[in-house]
Amino acid sequence: MKWSAVPYVAVRALTKNTMRTVLTALGIIIGVGAVITMVGLGQGAAAEVEEQVNRLGQNVVLVFPGERQLGGVSIGGGSANTLTVEDALALQEEIPEVVAASPEVRSQRVIVHGNRNWHTRVYGQSADYLQIRQWPLESGEMFTHEHVGRAALVAVVGQTIVEELFEGADPIGQTIRVRGLPLEVIGVLSRKGMSLMGSVQDDIVIIPYTTGFQRVSGRTHAMVINVQVYNQESMGIARAKMEDLLRERHRLAPDQPNDFTIQTQEEVAQAATETSRVMTWLLASIAGISLFVGGIGIMNVMLVSVTERTREVGLRLAVGARGPDVLLQFLIEAVILCVLGGIGGIVFGILSTEVIARYAGWPALFSVEAMIVAVSVSAAVGLFFGFYPAWKASRLDPIVALRRE
């Protein structure tokens, strides 16, 4: 047979059966696209979680009031009133491994500047908080222990505040009002992005905890104590000492459970990673189902046309095609379909990942492995169901194939 005739015949067969071609390609495109999107989102989320855990700070231990399940990643909560400012100070003073401890008090407040206002979270923290979180300032400076001591009316604001309240202008030296309380902006935080929980961390105002407790929140107890430990190695010992100290300070009898929960950064990371792994698996199974459905689609389209294709094979054999000629034609057809479908699927997958990532503000990663797996699976299905009926038909006597009903 003329060598250039085989691809010609294959391409003609594809273009003459537009519906079959489009449906098959669609099956591949959907399968591949879904896998790329799902795995991309899953891995993006996992990477983001890891990043966030790192951004939590350095050698951080969190103390929550009340007894909490390990694995509950939530940094919110703070239902019980068991942690005091004095607890925080004691941790810092009495445990050598503890470098700094910041009692945290949060409140949701509307802040006002000029004729603009903005709903945000106001955090009361100690002067060491930014060091604990490893959060650099963009400009200005952090309030000092002296500010904390006299409950000064000063604030350090996040990037969102700069954008929303000051429209990007330099806020240093300006005054913002919280419930009429004037706070002088003395520092601007660098951009931090999203938190583990998906909230924008830059939407924040940090004030001395003394000011927070006394003037803004109306609370008396810390919602979290952010603790920084000297180094990674002393994490375990610090944790144990903190537990002993707090139990002692809270006068807990040996048979009483803790009325606080200590989580090291690693534990938070573990819990978060666990959650993101579950989500990745969930997304991967959705992807797997899409791939399966796409495969079924390809299979159906191919099988529906088996009779027609068997007769086509019969006719080609009858006019003198050899078995291999026909097989090569069908193989090329299937390969073209798979390549086009695969490319289409990759493009579709990347686009939809981008769209979802942008729309949902969800980070996405493109996984080459996922692309390879998805394309190979679809290609295998397409090749098998495109090729197998042709292979069977090409082994028949021409008249049998031709008469197939």
Add this chain to the structure above:
Amino acid sequence: MPIIELEEITRIYRTSAVAVEALKGIDLEVKERDFLAIMGPSGSGKSTLMNILGCLDKPTSGSYRLDEEDVSKFSRNRLARTRNQALGFVFQSFHLLPRTTALENVELPLLYREEGLSWKEIHRRAREALESVGLGDRLDHTPNQLSGGQKQRVAVARALVTRPRVLLADEPTGNLDTRTSLEIMDIVQRLNDDGLTILMVTHESEVARFAERVVTLRDGLIESDERTESLSARRELERWLAQAESKADQRTRKSAELKEVPEAEEVAI
């Protein structure tokens, strides 16, 4: 020297329930340039015999010599080459590739030729074949844009385009009306005059009259085999046209243009 020699050919169809003995021992010799009609009632084994002659099917036993070569010893590839080069087959139900132009349908056998022709040559030969059956103006029509007679002419062109030694036609006029049947027979007779050996199955004696030799099958055996004086299809066609015209004249008093009635249903391959 016979171009086709059959000896004791049998063909048994084995289905799960029964075995049907479609051919029970056929001896047949066909000389070059012969025009043979194979007749017989339905189920007598005509198609079975034709498929074996066309190398589309294999006999259960017996020997088939084509051009003095034993076909039963042919490999699958050799059989394919024989179908491609030595034989041309025309089916009752046309078997054209759907959604494919007449030209491309006729080019098909040339694509599978062993010595590759240039694309130009392939197009030229296919066009010539279509012109020779009077379809030079229908090259780009797909089967569903063609009437039954036109479809069969495309099929004849496809069978001829490789310049075979033998043309095999299984009830080529079975799905056609009188006039188109006559047109097809005219083409077939002209091909025979040009030296092509022709074997044609038909169960209509009117069609068999155009052959030079009539073989009659009954229950898988040859019942009779006789030479006849063949009728000219050209003349029959002219007579038929004249008659039709006078009838139309009588009815409408106008010279009605005779048009072929396109057949509604398209027979897919």
